Amino acid sequence: MKKQIFYVATAAALLALGSCTDRSREFDACGQIEATEVVVSAEANGRIIALQLTEGDKLTTDEVVGVIDSVQTYLQKEELVRKRSNTQTKWVDIDRQLASQYAQLNKLKSDRERYQALEAKDAATRKQVDDLVSQIAVTEREIAAQRQNYERNNAGIREELALYDVQIAEKDDQLSKCRIVAPIDGTVLTKFAEAGELVTSGKSLFKLADLKQVYVRAYLTTAQLAEVKLGDTVRVTIEDGTDKPRTYEGRLVWIADEAEFTPKNIQTKDERADLVYAAKIALDNDGYLKLGMYAYVRFQ
CATH class of the missing domain: 1.10.287 (Helix Hairpins)
Incomplete structure (x- = not known):
């Protein structure tokens, strides 16, 4: 019983530190859930007359969400x-x-x-x-x-x-440009301004991301590059804190053309590897995938 408690406490501590848990050893790569984020900025100078959005709102492309005095x-x-x-x-x-x-x-x-x-x-x-x-x-x-x-x-x-x-x-x-519009379909992540504020061109107003299509940014060793190619189907298991974590089918859509030193918060299959290649695995989000979740990748 004490061992089980110790294991749970250790896993929670590792997650809090922003690193993959020991579960990553069972998989070929480890990473986090990310999405394409867009920061919408003011394109005109003036006072914000209206900015009708809150964090969590879902917006569609070209939807008008606010206006600057014109x-x-x-x-x-x-x-x-x-x-x-x-x-x-x-x-x-x-x-x-x-x-x-x-x-x-x-x-x-x-x-x-x-x-x-x-x-x-x-x-x-x-x-x-x-x-x-x-x-x-x-x-x-x-x-x-x-x-x-x-x-x-x-x-x-x-x-x-x-x-x-x-x-x-x-x-x-x-x-x-006095109209504030959503450039993509997405969910509002952060709101930086409020109605009544005086803004200048370039001032950040809000940030949104397309959460329907997310991806895992994982890191591959040089040896693993020989085993995969763009377009490959991979299995992705999400670290959601449950005994039976959800598993998704993803697709390898990008591999960096230059190696980099292993990020401190990421473990690789070969812990001795100093240089790794960043890769993206695209996933369709069913609503359960949240930004920042850790994920474990298994090549098929």
Whole structure:
């Protein structure tokens, strides 16, 4: 009975120190449950108007969870919109502006054809026809010159409108960054800010992690590398403090390309190994896997 009590006390002490228990000797590698964590930071300067989340909340990608004061940015955008609208009124409808001159030109051409027919019958003089031809040429040059001026005017307006479009798009981008959104599906782990606080761009607001897909970060000796390859299926047993710990099927998804010294809180199958290779074993979380749990890996 005393031996059993001593064993339980020793295992608890080792876990508290952050190291694998002697159970790891029954397995090929030992590690801890981890997840991909994302720290969401403010993308705008201002006061947090709302931040509607608490630790433990489950968020979905692009879900809006808060907003930073955007009144000044919105007013700046409205000013640009009105300036653009005012500039738009300066745009010239060239065909409409030249409609009367084109009508005059068409009349001159009609008169020319009529006088040419009369000239053929000796009912009109050659000078009358030549005068009409001259008037037509002058009118065409005037129309061409005015069209060129209108096109230059419109080109300048077009560039000015394009500049306003860029500035408005910039304000739209700034407004979108005033919204606080979740970048991934995940669970809120830590909340760093509260509504009412004044923040600057880059200030951490909260941290979340995708707990549906977790992984074990284990360490392999050089000798073990020859026994495994990426994609291999492995068995993972969780240190949950029970007599019958849960066992999961995982997949080896990553092996480091450089060796490192064995972390102090990790044991390997070969305790004499100084250099080890970090590896990740992906696991589907059924809800029982918690970050920081110790896990033992058995290669198949």
